[in-house]
Amino acid sequence: MKILTIITFCLIGMSSFAQDLNGKWFLTKEGNTYIVPENLILDIEKDSIKYYSFDHLHATHSLKVKDNKIKIGDGENKYFEFINKNRIRIKSQKEEDSINLEYVRLVPTRTSLIREEIEKLSFYFIWKGDKINIQFNQELKPDLRRMTQRKEFTKILLEKIDLTYFASIYQFGERTDVIPIKEINLDKMILYGTPGKPYEIVSEKIQ
Numbered sequence: 001m002k003i004l005t006i007i008t009f010c011l012i013g014m015s016s017f018a019q020d021l022n023g024k025w026f027l028t029k030e031g032n033t034y035i036v037p038e039n040l041i042l043d044i045e046k047d048s049i050k051y052y053s054f055d056h057l058h059a060t061h062s063l064k065v066k067d068n069k070i071k072i073g074d075g076e077n078k079y080f081e082f083i084n085k086n087r088i089r090i091k092s093q094k095e096e097d098s099i100n101l102e103y104v105r106l107v108p109t110r111t112s113l114i115r116e117e118i119e120k121l122s123f124y125f126i127w128k129g130d131k132i133n134i135q136f137n138q139e140l141k142p143d144l145r146r147m148t149q150r151k152e153f154t155k156i157l158l159e160k161i162d163l164t165y166f167a168s169i170y171q172f173g174e175r176t177d178v179i180p181i182k183e184i185n186l187d188k189m190i191l192y193g194t195p196g197k198p199y200e201i202v203s204e205k206i207q
Contacts, residue, residue: 021065021080022046024161025088025103026180028195039178041161042103054168054178055161087199104193108163110183118165119158123189123203134167134189134203167191 027040037053044063049072051058061073069077070090079091086105111118119136126132136158159168165181182190182200192200 020082020085021070021088024106024164026106026178026193028102028104028193030195039175041106054159054175102195104180104199106161106164106180107182109165109181111165111185113184113186115158115160118184121184121186121189122206124206125191125201125203127201133206135206136167 021044023044025042025044027035027042029035037051037056037058039054041052041054043050043052047063048060049063050060064071068079068081070080071077076092079093081089081091083089083102086107087102089100089102092099122133122135124131124133134156136156139155155170157168157170159166159178165184166178167181168175169177169179179191180193182192184190187205189203190200191203194201
């Protein structure tokens, strides 16, 4: 009876562990990191995993999860660990010099505002000593745009996947980076998916 109870508990634990991986996961990366596909989002559902370049499907593979091991298609086993319930680290091997990639779970953006209201707002935050402004649908460097005779140099657009809003950075008409938005209201915007602690950025409204 005790053995049966232990086995049942273990099976439930493993099922719950795999279940925690279900959902969409956004790859965090440093600014100079090159990843294919760009703006990688994983969509994990039970025994399959889909790779997206933001909202464009790139590939689909089978998925097997056992304990802390994850096997994608015919590839080698990778190891994963939860940093917190919405952030995981996937390693190519157990050793210290393994390649580590961190992903954050995409969650619905908390807001009572409609899209048109959000797009009229402007925010700023400090990142590594630099002040960064976020103004949706406005050219960020118009002088350089005129010099290069390009129609568009750098612009930030508000985009959405399911119930998650993103601040998407475009250069020369191409999406280069995206930042998921955790919360947005009339006074502040909280961004997440940064490569290091504190894992999120609080942006204040530009008065």
